[in-house]
Amino acid sequence: MNIANRKLIEDAVILIEDNLKTNLSLDEIAKQIGISKFHFHRIFKAITGSPLITYVRGRKLTSSLNELLDDKLKIIDIAYDYNFEYEQSYERAFKQLFGLTPSAFRQKNCELPIVPRIDTSLLNDISKGIVITPWYCTMPKFHLAGIKTLINHIENYNTATANSSAMDFYYNKRYLLQNAINEHLYYGLVTYHDFYTADYYMPSVEVSESFDFNSIFTCQTIERSDYAVFRYVGLHSPEDLTMKLLSEIYEVIETVWLPTTSFKPTRQFHFERMNQKICKEDYCEADIYFPIKY
Template identity: 35%
Template sequence: MDHYLLETLNTTTAYMEEHLLEPLCLDDIAARVNISKFHLLRIWKGATNTGLMEYVRRRRIALSLGDLLHHQNSIDFISAKYSFGSERAYNRVFKDEYQTTPAKWRRNPVPLNIMDRFNTGLLGRAAEGLVYFRSMSVLPAFSIAGHQMRINDRENASSLEATERAVHFFYHDRLRIENPVHKDVYIGFTSVPEPYEGSTLYQPSLQISTSSIIPPDMQVRHVQAHKYGVFTYIGLHRPEELSALTLQEVWKYIFGTWMPAAQIDLPEHFSFEWVNYAKCSKQYCECDLYFPVSVL
């Protein structure tokens, strides 16, 4: 059986690309893919980091650049061709995207970063979910609080101890932290002791600030500002089912392929999962995986 998420994303992309010069609406797209609008929006946003109709709009603008360069058609004609409704609307969205107008760019073309066709080939499979490299990001220093524990990596692959501890923290211990930065954002922080002897330190936690009140039995960790490689995982299951078993293909790629190419040189080795429960449901999980590249 085909991978459901990949099939959904491929069908959605193909349908939108084939009908970019026609009126398109969310109802039409969802009906073509045969899933609810809400579910489709969540899957698309999770996989592309772009809204569905935003993608349509930006793809139309990108395709219109060829008309501006190679045809003498009026701006009004081009706006109608790409379903912008009016020259005024086309000018507005073009300027929002490229900080210039179509007429100015036509007279003096300069390089532009465009929204290209979404390529599902850039997505990797992780069990029944998908993962992709989202961005290189800079995070300022932050602090977390939670219970740190030692996890045997080999045993955790079968016992799923880290997942059980994470679930317990989120539904019980998390509520004991007063005034966290984001009460619904779970951070699973993993640090690797030196020398590595088969176990890591795992800390289910929340981000805290100076106004947070932390129970005395919890550990506080301060993380310096770093540059990170950020991967996003999406899956059609509850976030509580996210585990080392689910992500084993992700770890294989990150540690075996991405990290050697990234030329990472850090005094401390760690990573963390960032799960915003406001984006998740009983049928959907979205998780960002942060891997530091350098200290800032």
């Protein structure tokens, strides 16, 4: 399988839930759902924000709460039932996750935050990968430097102009910037010009300060803002993240998220951000930040 999609994750989640009381390994999960363990690990971490083993352990501990409410069951038997090698291993993991011991929970019978089963309704399929509906964050003011180009929507859809300018900047031009903070963290800044015809696109990296370059580069300051962040994951090179593919991501945002949220995009700009140390020839992970207002 060379396409990341929601069914892949759904199958993995069901498999994990059916085997919470076994020692199910990453190799076994990947084999049963028909994907390499390297691909699966990267996709899973991109979706959950944590390694597979952390999620599985959290689901085991969460599921064990039901047994702990039964005073007739011994904690050591519950630990073994969920495939913890020692009772101490179970108690240590339980306290690390929930902040109290299993016996203390049994005595208090209190409210606890849990590790929920992954909600695959938050995943949206497009032609080459998955779009994850947003999380929200705030970012302080920062500065981007790059090469700004006016992109015609129809022309770029057919000729991938923005994609070409992005690759030219990343592979040939970014090294000329002396004050880059992290040259491997790529930003594709889209500043809205005319919604129907064209926008400005600026492949860029973050720089330490704003100033006039008097050269091919443009420096743009992004003021502090709150954002809705959509993650895209695909089993292909980041160079294949064309405008055509990005338009599918934007369509998910416009048709799935926007009609249901009380947040409003500012409609002034947005940016794509990719960590090139994470991306590989067969793996693309990109976060798309939309500034929001209330």
